[in-house]
Amino acid sequence: MSQPTDTSATTGGQVIDLMDRMPPQRREALEKAARTEVQSTASGIADASTGTVQLSDEVDGQDLPVIEQVDDVARRRLRLHLPAALVSREVWQHRRAVLTHAAGYHASRSHLYLGRLVKLSSIGVWSELGSAWSYLFVTEYGEMIAEARAQAKAKGYADHSDVAQLRAERRAIGQARRRENLTVLSATGVTSYIAVVVAVAEVWGMAMAAPALLPVVGVMYACGLREVRRRAEPFAIFEQAAADEDAPVSDSTINAALRKVKVLGEDEVAELVGPIRAVTINACEATLKLPSGVTAPRVIAARDALAEALNVEASWLDVRQAGHPNRITLWIATSDPFAEARVSPLVEAPERQDVWNRGIPIGFNRRGEVVYLKLKHVMALLGGMSRTGKGMLLRSIICGLGLDPRVNIRLAAGAKPGEHIGYAPVCASFFGRRPGRLDLLLDALLVEAYRREEFLEDEGRAKLSEKDLDQFPLELLIIDEGQEYTQNAGALSPEIVAKIERLAGFAAALNIVVVLVTQDPDKNTVPRKFKSNSAVRIATKTGSPTQTNAILKEGATGNGLRAHEIPFERKGLTIVDIDGAPGELIRSYFIEDEEYDGAAPVIAAGRALRESCGRAPGQFEDPIEDFLLEATGLSSSGGGPGGRGKPGPPEVSAAEVTVLDVLLGAFPPGVDRVPLDDVRTALGDWDQQWAPRPEEEAAAYNGRIGKALGDALAEELDGTDVTLEPARWRDGGNRVRGYLKADVEAAYEAARKIRK
Numbered sequence: 156m157s158q159p160t161d162t163s164a165t166t167g168g169q170v171i172d173l174m175d176r177m178p179p180q181r182r183e184a185l186e187k188a189a190r191t192e193v194q195s196t197a198s199g200i201a202d203a204s205t206g207t208v209q210l211s212d213e214v215d216g217q218d219l220p221v222i223e224q225v226d227d228v229a230r231r232r233l234r235l236h237l238p239a240a241l242v243s244r245e246v247w248q249h250r251r252a253v254l255t256h257a258a259g260y261h262a263s264r265s266h267l268y269l270g271r272l273v274k275l276s277s278i279g280v281w282s283e284l285g286s287a288w289s290y291l292f293v294t295e296y297g298e299m300i301a302e303a304r305a306q307a308k309a310k311g312y313a314d315h316s317d318v319a320q321l322r323a324e325r326r327a328i329g330q331a332r333r334r335e336n337l338t339v340l341s342a343t344g345v346t347s348y349i350a351v352v353v354a355v356a357e358v359w360g361m362a363m364a365a366p367a368l369l370p371v372v373g374v375m376y377a378c379g380l381r382e383v384r385r386r387a388e389p390f391a392i393f394e395q396a397a398a399d400e401d402a403p404v405s406d407s408t409i410n411a412a413l414r415k416v417k418v419l420g421e422d423e424v425a426e427l428v429g430p431i432r433a434v435t436i437n438a439c440e441a442t443l444k445l446p447s448g449v450t451a452p453r454v455i456a457a458r459d460a461l462a463e464a465l466n467v468e469a470s471w472l473d474v475r476q477a478g479h480p481n482r483i484t485l486w487i488a489t490s491d492p493f494a495e496a497r498v499s500p501l502v503e504a505p506e507r508q509d510v511w512n513r514g515i516p517i518g519f520n521r522r523g524e525v526v527y528l529k530l531k532h533v534m535a536l537l538g539g540m541s542r543t544g545k546g547m548l549l550r551s552i553i554c555g556l557g558l559d560p561r562v563n564i565r566l567a568a569g570a571k572p573g574e575h576i577g578y579a580p581v582c583a584s585f586f587g588r589r590p591g592r593l594d595l596l597l598d599a600l601l602v603e604a605y606r607r608e609e610f611l612e613d614e615g616r617a618k619l620s621e622k623d624l625d626q627f628p629l630e631l632l633i634i635d636e637g638q639e640y641t642q643n644a645g646a647l648s649p650e651i652v653a654k655i656e657r658l659a660g661f662a663a664a665l666n667i668v669v670v671l672v673t674q675d676p677d678k679n680t681v682p683r684k685f686k687s688n689s690a691v692r693i694a695t696k697t698g699s700p701t702q703t704n705a706i707l708k709e710g711a712t713g714n715g716l717r718a719h720e721i722p723f724e725r726k727g728l729t730i731v732d733i734d735g736a737p738g739e740l741i742r743s744y745f746i747e748d749e750e751y752d753g754a755a756p757v758i759a760a761g762r763a764l765r766e767s768c769g770r771a772p773g774q775f776e777d778p779i780e781d782f783l784l785e786a787t788g789l790s791s792s793g794g795g796p797g798g799r800g801k802p803g804p805p806e807v808s809a810a811e812v813t814v815l816d817v818l819l820g821a822f823p824p825g826v827d828r829v830p831l832d833d834v835r836t837a838l839g840d841w842d843q844q845w846a847p848r849p850e851e852e853a854a855a856y857n858g859r860i861g862k863a864l865g866d867a868l869a870e871e872l873d874g875t876d877v878t879l880e881p882a883r884w885r886d887g888g889n890r891v892r893g894y895l896k897a898d899v900e901a902a903y904e905a906a907r908k909i910r911k
């Protein structure tokens with residue numbers, strides 16, 4: 156039941172977090188219901204229908220949580236009129252941290268302070284006693300008498316009268332001084348005071364006498380202070396807690412650091428705008444107004460040096476312009492903000508994503524903010540050393556893409572396709588190491604790009620927009636372990652590189668995006684024109700400045716983007732140069748990949764979402780897969796039959812594909828014979844075990860495949876009276892070995908009959 160809600164303007168409105176007032180189970184149920192509601196909306200993101208307050212007559216009969224309305228208007232009004240510095244929880248949190256630190260700091264130094272106090276007091280006592288002695292015994296005459304004696308000596312002790320006169324004067328003045336009222340009173344006062352203290356100590360003990368000694372300490376301290384000032388000696392009893400390297404940040408530490416790095420002159424001051432706030436458990440944020448002539452970009456450029464001056468790692472400090480160029484916000488952590496890995500929010504809530512406008516959540520920056528990757532009208536490059544988190548980043552990307560049905564994911568793995576099998580249900584195309592097929596896929600994308608270009612030409616427009624996504628979905632080709640395809644020594648690599656560069660040159664505006672993921676990036680693995688056309692550059696740890704430069708902007712290392720300095724053990728630390736986060740250090744989100752497949756529920760949600768809108772692989776018209784099927788007779792839609800990244804005849808499931816199926820598929824349409832070379836390529840494209848092994852000699856490879864093929868055919872034709880052997884024919888002047896289509900078809904038919 157819910158209470159009627161008064162929404163009239165006259166009573167005013169206020170925002171109350173109703174979730175706070177619900178028991179946890181109720182909250183969970185409501186959250187789930189809201190999510191389902193969101194997923195069913197047209198855009199897939201929260202809109203006006205979610206979270207809208209409903210009136211009681213609109214919800215009659217529905218089981219809704221009981222919501223109590225608490226009248227805390229008065230309290231809130233009061234808060235509104237108090238300055239933030241008094242009521243902000245974050246401000247008080249920071250103040251508490253400063254106080255706690257200062258208390259601990261001074262307590263740990265109390266023995267030092269006591270020593271200094273005693274020293275200062277001793278200086279005071281000694282100098283005061285000296286002055287008193289000098290006054291009472293007229294010591295100033297000592298020098299004059301000595302001088303007079305020296306003169307008498309020079310005259311051969313003929314006349315001593317000066318000396319005698321001076322001594323008489325000294326005696327007379329001394330007697331007068333010792334009889335002065337002040338002297339007598341002082342002496343009496345001091346002896347009485349000592350007598351009282353001793354009496355108190357005798358009667359009540361030292362504990363009671365100690366407070367009575369405090370004035371003495373105070374006086375001695377004051378005398379000592381006067382003396383050190385007179386001597387112009389620097390002497391400080393207490394140290395500055397704020398100057399401690401573990402001290403919470405204060406405006407004085409920030410100013411000192413800014414001066415140290417020469418952003419501020421010695422007499423310039425950056426003023427705090429509002430109080431310093433604690434923003435997370437281990438970080439605080441300060442907004443500062445810089446003196447005129449000092450701008451935010453200057454501070455940002457000096458960030459690394461500033462971090463050093465503030466005794467923190469460069470990655471623990473963030474500086475941003477706060478609106479006006481004369482204002483900055485400094486965000487400073489007291490411990491590594493990237494220390495803890497964070498699980499992708501997609502795992503928690505595998506909801507529909509908006510790749511086009513908001514982007515995919517791929518990680519978090521030092522402030523803990525989510526970093527989104529937009530893949531609209533761009534080419535993307537991702538590179539780094541082996542085991543540095545490229546695969547993990549790709550995991551977030553593919554999970555995010557899977558949850559936006561407007562995207563067609565084409566995944567071509569250069570190696571280790573097994574790592575990607577889990578993504579197959581949302582991939583419009585997916586296959587493992589098959590240069591031939593990637594070459595064809597690039598052809599298909601080029602044909603599609605020309606088709607889209609023609610459409611735009613007819614429309615008189617320059618690029619496809621979000622509203623065209625229904626007709627022309629976002630084609631996203633991901634080439635993982637791209638070095639296997641692009642390195643000069645690789646089969647077909649010059650063709651592949653040329654086609655990637657062609658696509659990069661003009662296809663981005665046509666909703667065709669290529670994401671190239673490569674290990675050990677350099678000019679051999681990253682096509683030059685592709686790099687210059689990629690607006691999204693992401694580097695995990697690289698092996699050298701050259702490798703960093705091969706991914707990030709030219710001269711990136713000089714601009715502080717030093718991916719080669721990322722510590723190897725901090726997996727997933729990444730420098731992104733993307734829309735919204737230019738040259739920022741982030742840590743990619745984690746999706747479990749070792750203990751179990753943490754991406755499976757996200758991919759399952761993506762698949763379900765796609766199925767519900769007819770956008771799962773195989774459910775929609777796919778000119779790219781049609782092109783590949785036409786050219787090879789094999790489908791890689793959803794990872795091919797069986798979804799394991801092995802293309803196969805579309806009507807046969809992957810588990811059922813035989814060598815004979817592949818052999819038959821190796822005949823291009825209208826051709827009656829295929830040479831053995833083409834048969835080997837088709838077999839290699841189908842399954843890794845038929846591909847050449849690294850560094851395998853051609854003759855050894857041909858021999859190995861010849862024998863394996865003979866054995867496999869014999870097994871498949873076992874029980875039939877058919878055998879299938881290669882034939883020989885002449886092609887121009889060359890003798891060629893291969894298979895005749897008629898022979899393969901006969902064998903295929905015979906095998907099919909016994910399989911039935």
Ligand SMILES: Nc1ncnc2c1ncn2[C@@H]1O[C@H](COP(=O)(O)OP(=O)(O)OP(=O)(O)O)[C@@H](O)[C@H]1O
Binds near residue numbers: 539545695727728743
């Ligand atoms: N953001 C992250 N948070 C926590 N752990 C991570 C993160 N990124 C990667 N890892 C861990 O680091 C290991 C290596 O990551 P990953 O497999 O993604 O590296 P890679 O660069 O793809 O390696 P290769 O090029 O050899 O395939 C993984 O086992 C993963 O668990």
